[in-house]
Amino acid sequence: MAKRVPPAQLATLLRDAITRLNRRVRQARPVGDLTVTQLSALTSLDLAGALTPRELADAERVQPPTMTGMVARLEERGLVQRSPHPTDGRQVILATTEAGREVLAQLRRTRDSWLALRLAELPEEERGTLLRAAEILQKVARA
C-alpha cells in the first residue's frame, strides 16, 4: 500500500509546500498584528516561563543579534519584560507580561485565523494526517 518515498523528492515537495504555506500564513496577521515569528518567540518564552536572550535565541534557532531585535519589538508592544539577572550582571531575564499572556490566550481562543479556517474545511482524516505530520516536522526541525 504505502509506496516508497525517496527523500530527495519528498524534500522538494515539502520545501515548496512549506514555502508557499509560510507565505500565506505570514500575510494573515492573526492576533494583535503580530508576525508569525513574534508569536513563535512569545510562545516559547511563555512556555519556558523565563529565559535569557541567549536561551530564547537557541530555542528559536536564531542567532543572538536576531533575538535582540525580536525582543525589542515585543518589548515596544509591552508583551515582554526585561529584568536584570539577580547574580550575573551580564545576563538579562526575559518574561512575558500580562499583556503578552493575554495575546497568547486570545490566540489560543481564536477559531477564525486564516489557517484554522482552511483546516476546518478539510475532512477529519486529513487533519489527522496533518497532526501527525506536524509532530514529525517538529522533530525534524529540532534535529
Place this chain on the structure above:
Amino acid sequence: MAKRVPPAQLATLLRDAITRLNRRVRQARPVGDLTVTQLSALTSLDLAGALTPRELADAERVQPPTMTGMVARLEERGLVQRSPHPTDGRQVILATTEAGREVLAQLRRTRDSWLALRLAELPEEERGTLLRAAEILQKVARA
C-alpha cells in the same frame, strides 16, 4: 483510533512547526547559494515554460513589486532571461536560461540537502505521512 483534531490547535501546532522548519531550511542553501524563495520562483517559471512577471507573481502568491526584485536577483545570476512581449509593449516574457535549468536539474539530483538528509533518517512510514501532508498543505496554500 483517530482522535478528533480541533482546527485551532492544529493551526497553532502547524504554524510553529512550519515556522521552525522554514527557518532551518532557509539557512541551509542547497544549490548555487540560492534561497528557498528563489528556488521556488525558478521552479514555477520552469514548469510553466514562460510567464510574465505578473503571472509569476500570482503563481508565487506575491505582489508584483516583490517579484520585480526576485526576478532581478535571478537575472543577475543569469538564471532567468527577460524578453519583450511580441505584441504587447507593456509586458515582459520571463523564461529560465540554460544555466537556470541546470541549477534545477542539479537540485533534483541532490540527495544530500539538509532536509533530504533529515528525511532519510525517518522511518518509511513517517515519510509516507509527510508525503500525504505535503499534498494537503499544497492544497491549503492554493486555496
Place this chain on the structure above:
DNA sequence: CCGGTTTATTAGCTAGGCTAACGATTGTGA
C-alpha cells in the same frame, strides 16, 4: 588581579515582503 570567556548589544549587510505612485502602453467608447 589579570587574561580569557561569556553575554548582550550595536553596526551594517541582505533577502523578501508590503503599499503608493508613476510612466508607458494598450484598449475603448463617444
Place this chain on the structure above:
DNA sequence: TCACAATCGTTAGCCTAGCTAATAAACCGG
C-alpha cells in the same frame, strides 16, 4: 479619431527578519 481608462512593470520607500563582525561589560580561573 482621440481622449480617457485600464493594465503592466517598475521605482521609491518602508518594514521584518535573518546573518556576521565588532564591542563593552561582566564573570571566572589561575
